[in-house]
Structure formats: C-alpha cells, structure tokens
Amino acid sequence: MSFGAAASAHRGRRLAAEAACPCGRRDFGSCCGPVLDGQAAETPEDLMRSRYTAFALGDARHLVDTWFPxxxxxxxxxxxxxxxxxxxxxxxxxxxxxxxxxxxxxxxxREGAAREVATMEEDSRFVRRVGRWYYVDAL
Ligand SMILES: [Zn+2]
Known part of the structure; x- marks a missing residue:
C-alpha cells in the first residue's frame, strides 16, 4: 500500500522555539514554527516565509502541503x-x-564545492482556499 509522495515526504528538522527563525524575522516559535507544524498562515508573506524555512530545514512535506494542487x-x-x-x-x-x-x-x-553565495529574486503568487494560503507559481 502506498500513500504517495505527498504523504511520505519528509518533515525535516525543527529548531528550539527561542532560536532565530531561518527566515530572519524573529524567533522560530513565534514565526515559522507554528506554520510548519500545521497552523494556517495568516498572510501570503507568512506562508512564503514558512516555505523558505521549510527549504532551510528540509521539510519537503510542508512544501507539498502548501503548494496549490x-x-x-x-x-x-x-x-x-x-x-x-x-x-x-x-x-x-x-x-x-x-x-x-x-x-x-x-x-x-550556497551549494557545491565552491560554496559561492547565489541569489534569486522571485515574484510569487498565492491563493487562499478554505482559510489556507497556497503557493501557486512565480511570475
Ligand atoms: Zn520565520
């Protein structure tokens, strides 16, 4: 029996509540932590920040769960x-x-052997359905 990729995707690491959130706004426990643990993001920015933090902590499950189907x-x-x-x-x-x-x-x-810092800029679109924000795509 298989529940598919979405159900089996990894939840990644978690930080202490008082640790600095990877998104840089404030401490993890009052920033992206609750959203990573399933609380609905209040705004598109809150969801976007939680998705960045999910990349930083290896939480593929959160990325799948918050991606518009x-x-x-x-x-x-x-x-x-x-x-x-x-x-x-x-x-x-x-x-x-x-x-x-x-x-x-x-x-x-940064990645690879050189560890050179790369930067990307993106304009992301989000939609809200039944009280939850979802990432749609980038312009
Ligand atoms: Zn955050």
Whole structure:
C-alpha cells in the first residue's frame, strides 16, 4: 500500500522555539514554527516565509502541503547540500477579497564545492482556499 509522495515526504528538522527563525524575522516559535507544524498562515508573506524555512530545514512535506494542487510537482526533493543563507521580503500584498496575494522576495544560498553565495529574486503568487494560503507559481 502506498500513500504517495505527498504523504511520505519528509518533515525535516525543527529548531528550539527561542532560536532565530531561518527566515530572519524573529524567533522560530513565534514565526515559522507554528506554520510548519500545521497552523494556517495568516498572510501570503507568512506562508512564503514558512516555505523558505521549510527549504532551510528540509521539510519537503510542508512544501507539498502548501503548494496549490494544480501547479504542484509530482515529486519534490530538497538538496541537503544547499545551505540557505537568508531571505529578504521586498514587497507583499493581499487582494481586497482575501483570496489571492503576491510576495516579491530575494533569497540566497550556497551549494557545491565552491560554496559561492547565489541569489534569486522571485515574484510569487498565492491563493487562499478554505482559510489556507497556497503557493501557486512565480511570475
Ligand atoms: Zn520565520
């Protein structure tokens, strides 16, 4: 019997509540920790931050769970060699009907033998369904 990739995906590491959250906003226990443990994100930015933190902690399950089913990849693996270095949220907004939102951010990481820091900037789209935000895609 198989429950598929979504059910078997790894939950990753957890940090102490008072540790600095990988997303850089405040301590883990009052930032991304509760969202990683299943609490609904209040805003698109909160969800985006929790997804960055999920990459940093190896929580593939959270990434799958918060990806809109229509755009979710069949398979998702997190490269354990990638070290996430930081997140900067540049801009975010929620539509007046509360059902969609966008977050523009810059994330940096390093990987491979050289460990050179790389940076990406993305404008992500989110939708809210039955009280929960989902990542849709990047513009
Ligand atoms: Zn956080």
């Amino acid at each position: 229509g755009t979710r990849p069949d398979d998702l693996t997190i490269d354990p060699d990638t070290e996430w270095m930081g997140l900067v949220v540049l801009d975010s907004d929620t539509a007046s009907d509360g059902r969609s939102g966008r977050v523009r951010f810059r994330a940096s990481w």
